[in-house]
Every structure is written in C-alpha cells, then in structure tokens.
Amino acid sequence: MPRSLWLLVIGMAVNVTGSSFLWPLNAIYIHEHLGKTLSISGIVLMLNAGATVIGNLFGGFLFDKIGGYKSILLGITITVVSFTGLSFWHSFLPYVTFLTIAGFGSGIIFPSMYAMAGAVWKEGGRRAFNAIYVAQNLGVAIGASLGGIVASYSFQFIFIANTLMYVIFLAIALMGYRTIQTTTNLQSVARLEPKPDKDYTKLYALLILCIGYLLCWVGYVQWQATISTYTQQLNISLKQYSFLWTINGALIVLGQPFLNRALRIKAIEKNVKTQIVIGMLIFIISFLIAAKAEAFSGFLTAMIILTVGEMLVWPAVPTIADKLAPKGREGFYQGIVNSTATGGRMIGPILGGLLVDLYGMSMLFTVLIFLFVIAIFTTIFYDRKLAMKAEQKVVSEVSH
DSSP, X not given: OOHHHHHHHHHHHHHHHHHHTTGGGHHHIIIIISOOOHHHHHHHHHHHHHHHHHHHHHHHHHHHHHOHHHHHHHHHHHHHHHHXXXXXXXXXXXXXXXXXXXXXXXHHHHHHHHHHHHHHTGGGTHHHHHHHHHHHHHHHHHHHHHHHHHHHHOHHHHHHXXXXXXXXXXXXXXXXXXTOOOOOOHHHHXXXXXXXXHHHHHHHHXXXXXXXXXXXXXXXXXXTTHHHHHHHHTTOOHHHHHHHHHHHHHHHHHHHHHHHHHTTSHHHHSOHHHHHHHHHHHHHHHHHHHHHOOSHHHHXXXXXXXXXXXXHHTTHHHHHHXXXXXXXXXXXXXXXXXXXXXXXHHHHHHHHHHHHHHHOHHHHHHHHHHHHHHHHHHHHHTTHHHHHHHHHHHHHHHHO
C-alpha cells in the first residue's frame, strides 16, 4: 500500500477506537444509567445518526470543493469540542445535545477518508477500501474491549477516553494529511465527464444499491441497540457483551487475508455484486441463530457468522460507488454511501425499540429477516439500467 494510505489507515483506526469506547454502550447508558425506555434510547440514537447523515453529505460535498485535509480537520475539531463537553456534562439533555453534535462532526470525516483512500490507490480497487474497513474494525476491537472494562468502573472515564483519542486523531491529521493530494480541478475535468444522462444512470444505480445497504444497516445496528439490552435481560454481563465486539473486530482484522484468498474463486472474484448477495444471505443465518439464542454462546456464534457477512458487504459498496463516480464527484458518491449506512443506524434503533416494546424480540427478528430478503433483490437489480445502456451502446456501435 502507498504511504499515504497507511496514514489514512492509522488515522481511521484511532478515530474508530475513540468512538468505540462509547457507541456499543450508548443504549445501555441511556436505558440503565439515565433510566429511559428503549424507545427513548432509539430516539436519541436516531438524532445522533440523523446528524451524522447530514455530516456525511456535507463532508462529501466539502471533499469535492476543498479537499480531504480541510474537511477532515473540520470534522475532527467539531467532534473534539462535543466530546469535551460530554466529559463534563452527561445528564440526559446535555448527553443528547453533545451526542448529536458529535454525530455531525464524525459524519464529515468518513466520506473524506473513503474518498481519499480511493484517490491515493486507484489501482488497488477494493483493497484500498478493505484497508480502511479493517482499520475501522481494529478500532472496534480495541475500543469496545477497553470500553466495557472502563465502563465497569465509571462511564465518566469513557467520555474522557473518547476525547483523548480524537485529540490524537487530530494530531495525526495535522501532521500527516496535508501532503495527501486529492483535490480535483472540476473545470479541467468537465470535458471528460460523461453526459448528464449517463451520470444520472450511475447515480440511479447507486441509490438502488444503497436501498439494500440501508436495510442491512437497520438490521446490523440492532446489535448495538435492542440486542445489547436484550443480552442484559438474559444476565449476560457488560464485559461479555463488549467481548462480542472485540471478537467482531479481531475476526475482521485477522480473517481478512483468508477471505481475500476465498474471493479469488473465479466465479466471484470480479463480481462484487455476488459478494454482497452472499454476505446478505449470511446475515440472515446470523439473525436466525440470534433469534434462538438464550446464552452467551449462542450470541457469540451469531456474531461470528455476522462478521463474515459484513466482511463481504461493507467494503464492497464503497468500492462500487468509487467505480460509478464521475471525475470530481468521488466525495459526493462516498457521502451518499456513508449517509445511507448512517441512515440505517438512525432508523434501526427507533424501529427496533418500537417493535420490541410493542411486540417483543421475536417480531423484531422476523421483520429484520424480511428486510434482508428485500435487500438481496435490490442488490441483484441495482445495475439493470447500466447493463441495458451498455447493451444499447454495443448495438449502436455494431450498426455503425
């Protein structure tokens, strides 16, 4: 990998380590320590995710206009300020306020990180996004593992640790990202861009793909929201629950080389769509097991299977977005992908909380599996118009 990509990988690992001290425990803190219902917890997480959606789209726009370095610095600064406030004031109203602001700040960061990764190693293809994805999950493994331990002493230390990690990330960005060249002269590439109808066709394809991506995140985020509190009801300890996320991150970091070898099977090596569909089928298996689980071992098995599925799905969508994006619109397309994932994290907790409060966990699992099935269909057909245009172009060229 290029040196600049290594800097992005290190920064992403530190970034996610900081956020992972808190995000797996958000629902537990709101429900158990602040005494709010699951529905209220879902609304708070929805506000955080909603602000992140806005941050994702704004961050993608900023990347295309001012470049990744300035965009990332702005996002980190907002996040540091918000977590500093959270370190001092974390009763319910300040918690909601600062968590929402932090969502906006962190949302600005992610599309720029992904767009920069695609820009600095174009020839790497999926591998550039895999590297960022692995860095994220290394952060999850470290942050979630330490977060559960730290929270067992005091949640106050969680907020402080969060702030310190983002300060470190700010230092990495200041020293390492200034020299990474990713800005595009939009006027100079205007002549190279496809015609508007082709642009819209690609955008249409991405939006169809992102419908399934959003539905997958609606399901996945239940592990941080409803399933996390459900494990507490089954007398699974906070440390054991945090250990699930440690296993998740560790498997991704250690298992990626093995997965890469498996993906070299010719039938699926170059077909990213097939990889996504296989991953979604694996998601369904994971949630079927989680629905029947009553002890830690059942949830551990479900988490291991879930991890294999996400290793196939999560890096593949930004890879497709990078291929679809016209010149000078890479940030915007990555912003769409990141905001879609965040939209799933926004909808998921409130939907899950309402379903559990009104109908119970069994209904939640039934609905989630149905959503995964829909996601498989949208993934299969997302590029249908692109394929039709390609066929029309071939026929037109042959006729002339």
